[in-house]
Amino acid sequence: MKRLNGKIALITGSSSGIGAASALRFAEEGAIVVGYDMNEPKAGDWVAATGLQPESFFIQGDVTDSAAVAAAVQQVKARFGRLDILLNSAGIAGAGSVHLVGPEDFDRTIAVNLKGTYLPCHHALPLMMEQRSGVILNLASIEGLEAQEFTASYNASKGAVVLLSKNMAIDYGRWGIRVNAICPGYIETPLTAQMEDPVLRAKVAGDSQLGRFGTPREVANVALFLASDEASYVSGAAMTVDGGTTAGKRLGIAEMFGLAPA
Numbered sequence: 542m543k544r545l546n547g548k549i550a551l552i553t554g555s556s557s558g559i560g561a562a563s564a565l566r567f568a569e570e571g572a573i574v575v576g577y578d579m580n581e582p583k584a585g586d587w588v589a590a591t592g593l594q595p596e597s598f599f600i601q602g603d604v605t606d607s608a609a610v611a612a613a614v615q616q617v618k619a620r621f622g623r624l625d626i627l628l629n630s631a632g633i634a635g636a637g638s639v640h641l642v643g644p645e646d647f648d649r650t651i652a653v654n655l656k657g658t659y660l661p662c663h664h665a666l667p668l669m670m671e672q673r674s675g676v677i678l679n680l681a682s683i684e685g686l687e688a689q690e691f692t693a694s695y696n697a698s699k700g701a702v703v704l705l706s707k708n709m710a711i712d713y714g715r716w717g718i719r720v721n722a723i724c725p726g727y728i729e730t731p732l733t734a735q736m737e738d739p740v741l742r743a744k745v746a747g748d749s750q751l752g753r754f755g756t757p758r759e760v761a762n763v764a765l766f767l768a769s770d771e772a773s774y775v776s777g778a779a780m781t782v783d784g785g786t787t788a789g790k791r792l793g794i795a796e797m798f799g800l801a802p803a
C-alpha cells in the first residue's frame with residue numbers, strides 16, 4: 542500500500558526545487574498532485590510526477606494573487622471534491638541588510654514568502670474544515686529559526702511563516718487538520734544556485750555537520766512523512782532538514798584530541 546494512495550495534494554512552487562521534488566515524491570506514493578506556479582516547466586520532477594499520476598494537472602498563477610489562488614482551490618474542489626494536502630513551497634530569496642533593502646523589495650519578499658503562504662491556507666482551510674481533515678505543510682527555513690547576516694527580509698518572512706504555521710496548528714487541530722513548518726538548511730536548487738562564490742558555498746557546506754548541501758529529494762522525503770498518516774500525531778512542529786546546521790557550534794575540539802575521522 543502506497544503512503545499517499547488516492548490523496549489529493551495542491552503544491553505551490555511545484556515547478557522547481559523542493560516543490561517539484563515533493564510533487565514527484567507524493568506522486569510516487571500514490572497522490573494526485575495539482576501544481577501551482579508562475580512558470581510551467583517542460584521537464585524535470587514536475588513533469589515526471591504528472592507522468593506517474595495522469596490525473597494531475599498544473600495551474601499557472603501567482604501566490605500573491607488572492608483571486609487566482611481561490612480559483613485554484615475551487616478547481617481542485619470541482620475536480621476531486623476534496624483537498625487532502627496543501628504544500629506551500631513557492632518562495633523567493635531576499636538579500637540585503639535593513640538599510641539596504643528598499644521598501645519595494647521588502648514588500649515583495651514578504652508578499653511572496655508570507656502572504657503567498659497565508660493565501661493558499663486561507664482559501665483551502667474552509668474545504669479542509671468541511672472535510673474535518675487535511676494536512677498543511679509550509680516551507681519556512683532555518684532562517685526562520687535563526688537569523689543570518691544580510692538576509693533581513695527573508696529572515697523576517699520565514700520567521701513569520703514558522704509562527705503562522707504554529708498558529709494554524711492551534712486553531713485548526715480541532716477540525717482534524719495538521720499544520721507543520723519545514724525548515725530546510727541549504728539545499729541544491731535554483732534558489733541557492735544564485736550563491737555562486739565557491740568560497741561561500743564551501744563555508745555553507747562546512748557549516749552542516751554532514752559537510753554538504755542537501756538535495757530537494759531529502760526535503761521531499763520529510764514532506765512525504767509529514768503529509769502521510771505516519772505523522773498522524775505531528776502538528777505545530779518546525780522541522781529542520783539541515784544536516785545538523787542548527788544543532789550547535791563545532792569548535793574543532795574533536796580534531797585537537799585526534800578524535801575526528803582521518
Ligand SMILES: NC(=O)c1ccc[n+]([C@@H]2O[C@H](COP(=O)([O-])OP(=O)(O)OC[C@H]3O[C@@H](n4cnc5c(N)ncnc54)[C@H](O)[C@@H]3O)[C@@H](O)[C@H]2O)c1
Nearest residue numbers: 554556557558559579603604631632680682727728730732
Ligand atoms: N533551497 C534552499 O536552500 C531552501 C532553504 C530553506 C528554505 N527554502 C524554501 O523552500 C521553498 C522552495 O525553495 P526552492 O529552493 O525549491 O526554490 P526554487 O526557486 O527552486 O523554486 C521556487 C518555485 O516557486 C515559484 N514561485 C516564486 N514566486 C512565485 C509566485 N509569486 N507565485 C507562484 N510561484 C512562485 C518559482 O517559479 C519556482 O518554481 C521556498 O519557500 C524557499 O524559501 C529553500
